[in-house]
Amino acid sequence: MIDVNTPAYWRATIALVLGSFMIFANIWVTQPLLPMLVNEFSITPLQSATSLTITTFTLGLSLLVYGVLSDAIGRRVLMIATLTGVLVTTAGISFVTDFQWLVWLRALQGVFLAGLPAMAVAYMGDEFTPHALAAAVGIYISGNTLGGIGGRLIGGFVGGEFGWQSAFQAMALISLICLIAFILLLPSSRGFSPRPLQPRVIASQLRAHVTHPILLLCFLIGGLNFFIFINLYSYVTFILEAEPHSLSTHALGLLFLTYLSGTVGSAFSGKWAQRFGAPTVMMLGTCILIMGTLTTLIGSLTAIILGLLINSFGFFICHSSASGFVSRTAKQAKASASSLYLVFYYLGASTGGLYLDPFWQAMGWSGVVVGAVLVSSFVVFLTYQLQRKVSFERQFAVI
Structure with missing residues (x-):
């Protein structure tokens, strides 16, 4: 070894x-x-x-x-x-x-x-x-x-x-x-x-993960948050490329340095999850994501960059907590549980643009923000449900 x-x-x-x-x-x-x-x-x-x-x-x-x-x-x-x-x-x-x-x-x-x-x-x-x-x-x-x-x-x-x-x-x-x-x-x-x-064993393990109420909530939380987070970046490039900002492709590349605040968020998430519980930290991260999204409505370049920094910090707090909690919650076939979380995660990234596009067509960036906040608010509700289920099952020593 x-x-x-x-x-x-x-x-x-x-x-x-x-x-x-x-x-x-x-x-x-x-x-x-x-x-x-x-x-x-x-x-x-x-x-x-x-x-x-x-x-x-x-x-x-x-x-x-x-x-x-x-x-x-x-x-x-x-x-x-x-x-x-x-x-x-x-x-x-x-x-x-x-x-x-x-x-x-x-x-x-x-x-x-x-x-x-x-x-x-x-x-x-x-x-x-x-x-x-x-x-x-x-x-x-x-x-x-x-x-x-x-x-x-x-x-x-x-x-x-x-x-x-x-x-x-x-x-x-x-x-x-x-x-x-x-x-x-x-x-x-x-x-x-x-x-x-062993296809039957593998299928049985995956079915057990998807039907586990706590794991399924984690999968949905991770997938829906990425559904919004990554597609906000895609649409904001069109806002910043157009007037009055008129950013070049070079500057749009630099925009993604705002991801570095997510590195800080990930570092905090583990300690906070140990102290307050992973569901609470997921809820906190999602609320921060909503706050950052709303900040971009101010419209100035500074406000948009600040909003993206806040978004990244909140998203990675939630994502790190959710992915770690999946591994800890799965009692068997932990690798397939983690892989299934990533399946939801990347499928969320793939479909969020389809959801946000009608909002973009109708109202531009303001519409994208409305669509994003609707989904993120639903994720807050899911984290609340997760918190209740975890508290209930721990009370009866199920997990």
Whole structure:
């Protein structure tokens, strides 16, 4: 087993961080490019957002498949294969001239993008000692955040300077470097023991998770919050690109640095959950998300940026608490419970734009805020219901 602070530990951890960076940079590289795609292909904002939402949709649907396959085939070989698929599709996208081909390739890319997130922690669980695992997971998750910010900055700066295709070419080059480093650094699997595929057992476990009232509420809370949060960023790019703000694609890329307040929120969420309980912290995070969304109605650039900072802080408080609570609540098949949470999470990201678009068409940004607050208020109600169920079941020692 790989222990903490050994050469093998750092090789594996750095490899997984680079892989994570590559995954999340490729997911989010299109977000600052959405106004550019509207102008380039003469499409609507909702259609341009499809270049992002189709990716998160196919990613979400694919997550459960890789966990099952990796139990039978092995983690390392599948992670390398899927990362290679990401590289090939990114390179292919950089040469397309038709929006439909862009969407189809992004859909295929989502299938490959699901591989590493579905298997990375399982690989660490196989190969690392418990102490090393606890330390490495935190570092690995930092790669998610850096990748999300990095991809948006690459899209904003390279796309703004040289065009959207150049942004994908730059992303392909960075992905190639990450993939080579991943293959060279990641140690071969030594602790992995293949297990036969058992579809009935897997289906039974998933059904048990979905019908568990507390887990289902957590899935809905995480999915609906991301449903709103990530799509607010997509629509606000159109507000800031237009007059009176007239921000460039470069500046739109910088907008996503507001995500860094979410890193702070995630750090606080664990301590607050221990003190006040995870459902209370989820409710708090959602209320902060509502407050940040309403702040953007002031309309000035400063107010919008402040609102997004507040949004990010609140969202990640809720998300961190919800995802951790799912793992603690599931009594068996914890990995599939966590994967199911991510399925709801990414499917939420994929469908929120469809929900918000009628509000956008009717009332512009004010309409988007109204639609967002309606859903977020419902999430507050769900967190209240979760709090009641947890209190009731703890009272009778059910959980």
